Amino acid sequence: KNEVEQSPQNLTAQEGEFITINCSYSVGISALHWLQQHPGGGIVSLFMLSSGKKKHGRLIATINIQEKHSSLHITASHPRDSAVYICAVDPKGYGGSQGNLIFGKGTKLSVKP
Amino acid sequence: NAGVMQNPRHLVRRRGQEARLRCSPMKGHSHVYWYRQLPEEGLKFMVYLQKENIIDESGMPKERFSAEFPKEGPSILRIQQVVRGDSAAYFCASSLFNTNTGELFFGEGSRLTVL
Numbered sequence: 331k332n333e334v335e336q337s338p339q340n341l342t343a344q345e346g347e348f349i350t351i352n353c354s355y356s357v358g359i360s361a362l363h364w365l366q367q368h369p370g371g372g373i374v375s376l377f378m379l380s381s382g383k384k385k386h387g388r389l390i391a392t393i394n395i396q397e398k399h400s401s402l403h404i405t406a407s408h409p410r411d412s413a414v415y416i417c418a419v420d421p422k423g424y425g426g427s428q429g430n431l432i433f434g435k436g437t438k439l440s441v442k443p
Numbered sequence: 444n445a446g447v448m449q450n451p452r453h454l455v456r457r458r459g460q461e462a463r464l465r466c467s468p469m470k471g472h473s474h475v476y477w478y479r480q481l482p483e484e485g486l487k488f489m490v491y492l493q494k495e496n497i498i499d500e501s502g503m504p505k506e507r508f509s510a511e512f513p514k515e516g517p518s519i520l521r522i523q524q525v526v527r528g529d530s531a532a533y534f535c536a537s538s539l540f541n542t543n544t545g546e547l548f549f550g551e552g553s554r555l556t557v558l
Binding site: 363365371372373374375378416418429430431432433434435436 | 474476478484485486487488491499501502534536538546547548549550551552
């Protein structure tokens with residue numbers, strides 16, 4: 331079992347729909363990252379969370395530390411949101427390296443006009 | 444402010460050659476991380492460097508791979524005697540602080556193809 335599991339693996343939505351991508355993890359963490367990767371492109375950091383909820387434009391990220399679960403929500407989805415969304419956790423107490431993230435396999439989102 | 448700059452964006456090498464990938468972090472950032480994304484796989488941590496120091500190289504293959512972040516100039520990921528299995532996208536990220544307090548900024552990646 332992977333330490334970071336994302337669901338769904340693939341998601342197709344119609345423009346305007348509300349989208350939720352889930353991330354569950356099995357290790358203690360000090361922070362969780364949500365990243366966006368366009369096909370053939372670079373990676374953009376969307377959120378870094380250690381508790382609660384963050385909002386940026388149409389994107390909302392929540393985390394429940396007790397449940398070891400995070401969600402990324404996209405409101406009023408648009409075709410330009412089509413990308414792979416990746417959850418990554420920063421394990422707690424690893425012993426010094428703060429960059430040794432554990433990544434999920436990503437959720438491929440396609441938003442149709 | 445320029446973001447994290449990686450070059451080359453695309454690199455083709457024949458088996459046995461050397462590949463050098465460069466990463467210039469964001470201005471003022473002293474923490475650099477390298478990650479590898481194999482085809483159809485997720486990202487994997489390789490190495491974490493601060494200026495002139497390797498802090499954590501637990502994700503680096505034991506042979507042929509090395510990384511440096513000199514006092515002056517970009518961070519370099521060096522792969523000697525490349526093999527087909529090294530074909531991947533290599534991403535660099537930088538942060539102002541350690542990642543649990545500082546946001547990560549990623550580059551566009553360097554895509555290595557080994558023929």
